[in-house]
Amino acid sequence: MAGPEAFLPPAAACMGVVLPDPGQAHINGEIVHENVAIEEAARKLLRAKVPTLFPGPLVLWAWNETAVKKATAIYALYTALRAANKGALLIPMPDYRPKYPKINPEVEINPNHPNLTIWHNKIDVCMFVGVHCHQANLSLKIIRGGTDCYTIAMCAQAGHEDAMLSFRDATPEKINRLTEAVKRTSGEVSSNGRVSH
Amino acid sequence: MSSGKSLIGTVNKKGQRIVDPEYLFFEAPRQQYFMTGSEVTREAVRRASVDISVAYPITPQSEAAAMVGDLYVEGYVGDYFRGESEFAVMSQCAGASFGGARVFTTTSGPGTLRAYENFPMWVGSRLPILINVMVRGINSPLNIQPDTLELGMILDTGMLIWHAETGQELFDYILKGYLVAEQPDVHLPIAVVIDGFFVSHTKDILMIPSADLALPPYDPYRSPVPCMDMEVPPVRMMRDPFVMKSNYISYATHASWQQETRAACERSRKHTIRLLGGLIEEDNGDADILIVSSGTAVAQGREAARLLAAEGIRVGIVKIKTLRPFPTQEIIEATKHAKLIFVPEFNVVGWMAREIKAVIPDNHRVIAGPHVAGGMTMPPEVIVEEIKKAMVGVMEVAR
Numbered sequence: 001m002a003g004p005e006a007f008l009p010p011a012a013a014c015m016g017v018v019l020p021d022p023g024q025a026h027i028n029g030e031i032v033h034e035n036v037a038i039e040e041a042a043r044k045l046l047r048a049k050v051p052t053l054f055p056g057p058l059v060l061w062a063w064n065e066t067a068v069k070k071a072t073a074i075y076a077l078y079t080a081l082r083a084a085n086k087g088a089l090l091i092p093m094p095d096y097r098p099k100y101p102k103i104n105p106e107v108e109i110n111p112n113h114p115n116l117t118i119w120h121n122k123i124d125v126c127m128f129v130g131v132h133c134h135q136a137n138l139s140l141k142i143i144r145g146g147t148d149c150y151t152i153a154m155c156a157q158a159g160h161e162d163a164m165l166s167f168r169d170a171t172p173e174k175i176n177r178l179t180e181a182v183k184r185t186s187g188e189v190s191s192n193g194r195v196s197h
Numbered sequence: 198m199s200s201g202k203s204l205i206g207t208v209n210k211k212g213q214r215i216v217d218p219e220y221l222f223f224e225a226p227r228q229q230y231f232m233t234g235s236e237v238t239r240e241a242v243r244r245a246s247v248d249i250s251v252a253y254p255i256t257p258q259s260e261a262a263a264m265v266g267d268l269y270v271e272g273y274v275g276d277y278f279r280g281e282s283e284f285a286v287m288s289q290c291a292g293a294s295f296g297g298a299r300v301f302t303t304t305s306g307p308g309t310l311r312a313y314e315n316f317p318m319w320v321g322s323r324l325p326i327l328i329n330v331m332v333r334g335i336n337s338p339l340n341i342q343p344d345t346l347e348l349g350m351i352l353d354t355g356m357l358i359w360h361a362e363t364g365q366e367l368f369d370y371i372l373k374g375y376l377v378a379e380q381p382d383v384h385l386p387i388a389v390v391i392d393g394f395f396v397s398h399t400k401d402i403l404m405i406p407s408a409d410l411a412l413p414p415y416d417p418y419r420s421p422v423p424c425m426d427m428e429v430p431p432v433r434m435m436r437d438p439f440v441m442k443s444n445y446i447s448y449a450t451h452a453s454w455q456q457e458t459r460a461a462c463e464r465s466r467k468h469t470i471r472l473l474g475g476l477i478e479e480d481n482g483d484a485d486i487l488i489v490s491s492g493t494a495v496a497q498g499r500e501a502a503r504l505l506a507a508e509g510i511r512v513g514i515v516k517i518k519t520l521r522p523f524p525t526q527e528i529i530e531a532t533k534h535a536k537l538i539f540v541p542e543f544n545v546v547g548w549m550a551r552e553i554k555a556v557i558p559d560n561h562r563v564i565a566g567p568h569v570a571g572g573m574t575m576p577p578e579v580i581v582e583e584i585k586k587a588m589v590g591v592m593e594v595a596r
Contacts, residue, residue, distance in 0.1 A: 008449060008452050008456065011459065011460030011463070012460070013460035013461075013463040014456070014459060014460055014463050018467060019382055019464065019467070057423070096423075112446065112450040113446045113449075113450070132420070132421055132423055133381055133382065133421030134323055134384075134421035134422045135421075135422070137421075137457045138454060138457055141456060142449060142450070142453055145449075157381035157382065157419060157421070158464075162460075
């Protein structure tokens with residue numbers, strides 16, 4: 001394939017993937033009920049060696065009450081993941097500025113070269129939350145093109161085709177439901193993918 | 198501007214009731230009016246909760262731009278001024294949109310081209326500005342008459358482009374255009390296009406809801422990019438060495454950025470199909486002979502089909518409502534049984550025929566014409582003659 005698509009995957013929206021409607025989510029482009037996606041996201045995060053949450057500016061700054069509640073919910077999710085797997089990470093995307101000469105991939109992720117953070121930390125499953133949609137799609141496509149990382153988007157708007165699993169209309173309650181699913185499932189799923197009995 | 202709270206049911210400073218867009222589009226009682234396209238633009242903007250409009254005179258859009266100025270005086274539009282040129286106007290529109298305002302502007306012909314650099318910039322910056330383009334000739338010697346050549350030139354700027362045939366569509370497209378363009382998954386500029394003079398200065402009957410109703414204001418907090426900040430891309434990228442870097446990361450970011458804006462255009466299909474009832478409109482779509490086009494060319498094609506029907510020749514119409522996103526699958530489906538596909542156009546190059554030829558199989562079926570240009574009218578008889586000429590020796594038509 002010639003042109004940028006030789007190095008980047010085409011945008012999923014241009015490959016016929018459509019976004020879910022309210023109450024729905026998508027997994028690999030297939031529209032599913034949101035509850036199904038919550039269970040699948042929990043399993044993916046728990047089976048990962050380095051499950052990582054990437055919170056963005058919309059939840060890192062206390063610009064309204066909902067943002068504060070979401071930040072609290074995200075930290076609770078991280079705590080639950082960490083309880084199941086000491087390798088879990090929480091790496092912020094504090095802003096979208098191009099960073100020169102380069103970012104420190106241990107402490108942040110940047111939308112313009114998110115692959116550096118993925119590679120450096122050997123992240124195999126990640127979840128974007130609180131990142132503006134344009135920058136999230138920019139990153140999700142670069143991650144899909146250049147890494148083997150499984151991407152999840154907890155989007156407050158319409159969702160992301162360029163993530164492998166995407167929620168829409170994210171609220172603190174929805175994030176809490178994911179945390180509950182992680183807690184509930186953590187006894188059954190280990191990071192080697194086996195189901196314990 | 199909204200801070201995320203729904204304002205539906207509240208009253209704005211002009212006393213208009215903010216209503217659910219679905220109610221405004223599909224349920225609110227409508228009254229019949231007889232008005233020019235310029236007046237239609239004014240009435241749509243009156244109900245669109247526009248924060249700012251920037252204007253510059255160029256025929257044939259000057260009248261509509263001046264009427265929007267009247268709306269500012271009356272208090273329906275938050276701010277209004279005249280820019281120094283079309284380039285300045287579109288840059289000022291960008292500034293207002295970067296800052297979180299709902300923006301409206303108009304342009305025509307040479308003005309569109311003078312402003313051109315701004316359109317891809319609006320797209321890359323994800324600015325949902327609505328520009329009402331009233332097309333006119335762009336050639337030298339100077340020509341103020343209707344001609345769609347400029348429309349062919351903006352097709353790949355990345356903007357959404359809807360082409361209205363009638364005053365009614367112009368009214369509806371402006372209001373519905375804001376709703377689609379401002380969706381967080383779309384969030385792109387939109388050109389609502391009409392043919393200059395044919396629509397802008399011709400009176401048409403249309404049904405419009407009360408001026409006491411208005412769209413909810415734009416909510417910039419749903420934007421897929423942050424409001425303007427000199428430290429945040431795209432503004433930072435415009436003045437940053439980032440764009441100058443010759444390295445893979447820089448190229449990949451720019452490529453991913455462009456892919457994302459095209460993806461946003463694709464996402465608009467879902468919203469547009471619901472609001473406009475589809476990206477195309479068909480009339481006798483199963484006929485062997487089809488006329489496929491947009492805008493006034495469709496109106497003339499419809500009249501030609503009527504004349505041919507009187508002679509027992511059945512001709513179908515496929516009207517293209519959205520040029521971007523282009524209704525590729527819809528056109529493939531609508532033309533699959535056609536033996537001859539005529540594409541009448543008001544321009545000298547036939548860009549619409551090129552667009553159609555590029556997406557359908559067996560594109561030898563496409564006859565690029567008839568064409569008129571420079572402001573010439575296209576009498577239906579010209580289309581009839583073209584069709585009859587092509588029919589001879591090409592196909593046997595059931596009479």
